[in-house]
Amino acid sequence: MPEPxxxxxxxxxCASFERLTGLDLSIHDLQGLLWGQVSPHxxxxxxxxCLLVKRHDQHGCTVFDVDALYxxxxxHPQGVVKRCFAGVVEVALxxxxxxxxxxxxxxxxxxxxxxxxxxxxxxxxxxxPWEPQVAALAPGGDQDLAAALELLHQLAARLSAWRRERTxxxxxxxGHRTRRETILRWIQDRHREQVSxxxxxxxLGLSVDRASHAVGEACGSGFAALMADERLRTAxxxxxxTDLPVREVIAASGFRNRAHFHQVFRRRLGTSPxxxxxxxxx
Numbered sequence: 001m002p003e004p005x006x007x008x009x010x011x012x013x014c015a016s017f018e019r020l021t022g023l024d025l026s027i028h029d030l031q032g033l034l035w036g037q038v039s040p041h042x043x044x045x046x047x048x049x050c051l052l053v054k055r056h057d058q059h060g061c062t063v064f065d066v067d068a069l070y071x072x073x074x075x076h077p078q079g080v081v082k083r084c085f086a087g088v089v090e091v092a093l094x095x096x097x098x099x100x101x102x103x104x105x106x107x108x109x110x111x112x113x114x115x116x117x118x119x120x121x122x123x124x125x126x127x128x129p130w131e132p133q134v135a136a137l138a139p140g141g142d143q144d145l146a147a148a149l150e151l152l153h154q155l156a157a158r159l160s161a162w163r164r165e166r167t168x169x170x171x172x173x174x175g176h177r178t179r180r181e182t183i184l185r186w187i188q189d190r191h192r193e194q195v196s197x198x199x200x201x202x203x204l205g206l207s208v209d210r211a212s213h214a215v216g217e218a219c220g221s222g223f224a225a226l227m228a229d230e231r232l233r234t235a236x237x238x239x240x241x242t243d244l245p246v247r248e249v250i251a252a253s254g255f256r257n258r259a260h261f262h263q264v265f266r267r268r269l270g271t272s273p274x275x276x277x278x279x280x281x282x
Contacts, residue, residue, distance in 0.1 A: 010037040013158045021107065021151055028065070028104040031097075032189040033163060040234045041242045044252060047109055049133030051244070053086045056128055060085055064122055065104075070094075072120045073104065079149040080119040081140070083112060086130050089140045093152040097163055105156060107148045110140030180218040184226070191230040192254040197223045228264050231255055235265070239277045246273050 018025050024047040029035060035043070045054070045061070054061055064084055069092060072080055079093035090108030094101055111134050112118075186200055200223065201211035215223045235253035238244055247258065255261035265273050 007037060009162050010034055010159060011039060013155055013162075014038050014042060017107070017151060017155045021148060023107045023148060024109065025155075026106045028106075029102070030104075031100070031102050033102070033166075034159075036188045039241055040237045040252070045106065046242050046244065049086065049130040049137075050088060050109065052130045052133060053084070053088070053128070056130070057085075060124070064124075068122070069120060070101075070104070074101075076119065079152060081145050081149075082120040083116075083118040083122060085122040085124045085126055086128060087112060087125065087134045088137070089116070089118065089145075091145055091148045091152060093149065093156060095156045095160060097160065102163070103156070103159065105152050107152055108140075109137055110144070111135060111137040113139035113141065116140070178218070179214060183215055183218055187226050187230050191227055191234065192252065194254070194256065195227075227254075229268075232264055232268055235261065235273070236269075236276075239273055240280050249273070 014025055014027075017023075024045075025042060026045045026047075027034065027038070027042050029043065045051075050061075061084065069080075069082060072082075073092060073094040077094065077096075079091055081089065081091050083089050088108065089110040089112055090106050092107075093105045095103040095105065182204070183200070186203060190199070197211060197215075198208050200215070201208045204211055204214065206214060212223065215221075215226070219226060221229075231254045235249050235255070238249045238252060239246075242249075244252070246261075250258055250261045253261075255264070262272065265271075265276070269276055271279075
């Protein structure tokens with residue numbers, strides 16, 4: 001089997017973890033280094049019943065992860081078993097690089113078995129429309145959870161080695177990027193946010209007019225076109241690889257509204273998002 005290229009390695013490692021374990025993997029990338037290296041669907045919890053939970057209480061999920069899980073992980077570097085307010089059980093592991101939190105890796109999901117005691121349990125457990133789907137999950141046994149955490153450690157080591165190789169290559173080049181590489185990396189990292197040319201200009205240390213010229217000279221297209229292309233790539237990947245409703249694809253890929261998304265999609269791909277998705281399922 002041929003060795004994966006440096007760019008392909010993170011996605012190969014993530015896909016191998018899922019194939020080996022039969023679990024769903026999701027990633028919080030706090031430094032944005034894996035964006036463009038792995039499939040966009042890996043940056044969200046897209047398993048059932050998580051999608052249903054998020055549709056009813058996205059805020060609750062975010063609060064639990066940020067306010068409860070992140071501080072807990074800092075005190076438990078070997079990973080934790082957590083249960084969210086909806087009753088979904090996962091394992092989670094933090095990955096640090098150069099003394100800073102880089103990734104949080106999640107794998108799951110299970111339902112709690114009788115007598116289950118997680119490392120971290122949501123104090124805000126409550127019923128909801130997700131209960132039948134949670135009940136349909138396999139129960140999480142001690143050996144299953146321990147094995148998943150061990151394999152997450154192995155995945156973390158693989159991704160950390162990839163990061164070190166990338167850092168070494170950049171340092172060997174003097175740590176410098178061309179203007180084109182800098183602009184494209186910025187767009188890749190920030191396209192899911194509601195950012196503007198003025199934001200890019202500020203980060204480049206240029207006026208807005210000069211930044212506009214610099215983008216065109218370096219990349220051959222304007223800022224808006226480059227941003228739309230990157231958002232469309234993300235949206236297309238989410239349509240192809242997930243069951244997310246179109247409205248959630250729009251939000252996850254950075255388009256400002258449904259009308260703009262459909263306009264760009266039809267202009268570039270010649271059909272509607274729904275028809276495009278169906279054609280990929282045929």
